[in-house]
Amino acid sequence: MRSDRDWNRPSTGARIAAFAGLAFLHLPVWVILLYAFTTEDRTYQFPPPGLTLHWFAVAFAREDIWAALRLSLAVATVATAMALVLGTLAAFALARSRFRGREAVTLLFVLPIALPGIITGIALLSAFKLGGIQPGFWTIVTGHATFCIVIVYNNVIARLRRLPQSWIEASMDLGADGAQTFRYVLLPQIATALLAGGMLAFALSFDEIIVTLFTAGHERTLPIWFFNELFRPRERPITNVVAVTVVLVTLVPILLAYRLTRPGTTEPNL
Amino acid sequence: MMRVLSAKLYGRRGFYLALLLLPPLLWLGIVYLGSLLALLLQSLYAIDEFTARIVPELTLATYRQLLSHPANVDIILRTLGMAVAVTLAAAVIAFPVANYMARHAGPAMKGFFYVGVMMPMWTSYLVKVYAWRLVLAKQGILSWFVDQLGLTPALEGALAAPVVGGPSLASSYLGMFIVFVYMWLPFMILPLAAALERVPDSLLQASADLGARPGQTFRNVVLPLALPGLAAGSVFTFSLTLGDYIIPSVVGAPGYFIGMMVYQQQGTAGNIPLAAAFSVVPIVLIGLYLALAKRLGAFDAL
Numbered sequence: 220m221r222s223d224r225d226w227n228r229p230s231t232g233a234r235i236a237a238f239a240g241l242a243f244l245h246l247p248v249w250v251i252l253l254y255a256f257t258t259e260d261r262t263y264q265f266p267p268p269g270l271t272l273h274w275f276a277v278a279f280a281r282e283d284i285w286a287a288l289r290l291s292l293a294v295a296t297v298a299t300a301m302a303l304v305l306g307t308l309a310a311f312a313l314a315r316s317r318f319r320g321r322e323a324v325t326l327l328f329v330l331p332i333a334l335p336g337i338i339t340g341i342a343l344l345s346a347f348k349l350g351g352i353q354p355g356f357w358t359i360v361t362g363h364a365t366f367c368i369v370i371v372y373n374n375v376i377a378r379l380r381r382l383p384q385s386w387i388e389a390s391m392d393l394g395a396d397g398a399q400t401f402r403y404v405l406l407p408q409i410a411t412a413l414l415a416g417g418m419l420a421f422a423l424s425f426d427e428i429i430v431t432l433f434t435a436g437h438e439r440t441l442p443i444w445f446f447n448e449l450f451r452p453r454e455r456p457i458t459n460v461v462a463v464t465v466v467l468v469t470l471v472p473i474l475l476a477y478r479l480t481r482p483g484t485t486e487p488n489l
Numbered sequence: 490m491m492r493v494l495s496a497k498l499y500g501r502r503g504f505y506l507a508l509l510l511l512p513p514l515l516w517l518g519i520v521y522l523g524s525l526l527a528l529l530l531q532s533l534y535a536i537d538e539f540t541a542r543i544v545p546e547l548t549l550a551t552y553r554q555l556l557s558h559p560a561n562v563d564i565i566l567r568t569l570g571m572a573v574a575v576t577l578a579a580a581v582i583a584f585p586v587a588n589y590m591a592r593h594a595g596p597a598m599k600g601f602f603y604v605g606v607m608m609p610m611w612t613s614y615l616v617k618v619y620a621w622r623l624v625l626a627k628q629g630i631l632s633w634f635v636d637q638l639g640l641t642p643a644l645e646g647a648l649a650a651p652v653v654g655g656p657s658l659a660s661s662y663l664g665m666f667i668v669f670v671y672m673w674l675p676f677m678i679l680p681l682a683a684a685l686e687r688v689p690d691s692l693l694q695a696s697a698d699l700g701a702r703p704g705q706t707f708r709n710v711v712l713p714l715a716l717p718g719l720a721a722g723s724v725f726t727f728s729l730t731l732g733d734y735i736i737p738s739v740v741g742a743p744g745y746f747i748g749m750m751v752y753q754q755q756g757t758a759g760n761i762p763l764a765a766a767f768s769v770v771p772i773v774l775i776g777l778y779l780a781l782a783k784r785l786g787a788f789d790a791l
Contacts, residue, residue: 230703248609346528429735445619449618
């Protein structure tokens, strides 16, 4: 006779496989942290012969890195702002309504992240070339806003679906008009979803390379700067320092976004 | 004024809806769908071989060029093979992790696993690729560990293998495969875990009570119910591998992949029609994959 728990006890092997999988996911992140401090500047020698903070100072003094960082922050800010407006509108329109063609519209709102980024990139470039549009700041923003809309839309619509319709009816029954219902009932409920969606969109835009390489022209965002460095390995230590900085800058908003959307949901609102 | 307006709007659902939907729909409809159409149009143009200019006349010449050159067909098959291999490997590695976090871990451990899977997923994509170059380099961490374990001959044996090998892990298909699996693993783990969480405990208890061994329960109860999760995850791993051009150009062997061709043709070669035609290939392959998955009933249990 099996005991009550027996059917659900993982074998030691299953447990080891699970933890090994998790460790595999974390290995490279720790590697980057370590290499930012290495004294060796030519090879990827492991273990590092010594540790130093010197490279942080060198990277800090580099104007090209600051320029790339400024561009990336500006692009992410504008793209996120556009995505917050457009994504939220779409989520409100599609959360509860039924109309002909709704399926097709819903599909359109997930397509930019369902298809590989390279498709978005080459498609936008094709359109810019046909339209004679010169690549620059606004073409980068256009590309980023397109997938950022989807992120905000997904976060807000997930929250709206969990919000009972009866709350809105109750608010209306108690005499609130549409604007008041929005201000006092809906907005507080979706505020954290908006914040989380916005932060995810910002982090994703800040880190984007696949679409950006097609739409940037001669502009250099931080990921493009980084990508170029990978093929010019003269300045490895500085690349390492920038890598650590990028990880920290993107991870903080993402962890905050995760905390804000946590209750009840386990699926990321990609 | 606002009150009157909002009351009026709430009464007319259709108008209100259209007002909300119009701006985002215009953006995605014009900018995104319009661009996809532009992509299709560009792929139906061809480049004049003498002037190197794009001739704006509809022709299938570019597609003919794409499919008649053995080198191009090789690129497509190589990318497809990598996508299939990466998807299978990701499913095998993801299953124990997803299964443990969804069905065995207590609440605290479950939270630890979710954050543990999502943190690397959201870590900068380029930084992760770069980190793997450090790990796989000739004097890098992996070869140091392999050396410490006395397994260097095994690694050299693997690198000496005909197709997958190369001078070092960082410049072989084997290394590229490892990086691809690593990069998309969270996209397989999360939908799989979500599917496994929905498997009711009572079914597993019933299976055990009816005398099934754990292996039998796994094959006949857990696996079929996990299929939608596997399908969703595999769509990610498959499509992301098909479209990537950063990983094959940073880590790996000299052979070209679809994404690299798209990037190179639009850039240095200046042949947007061929780049566009190449990028239609992953769209078609993903469409076929979705149709196949649907046909096999992968989404029925959703």
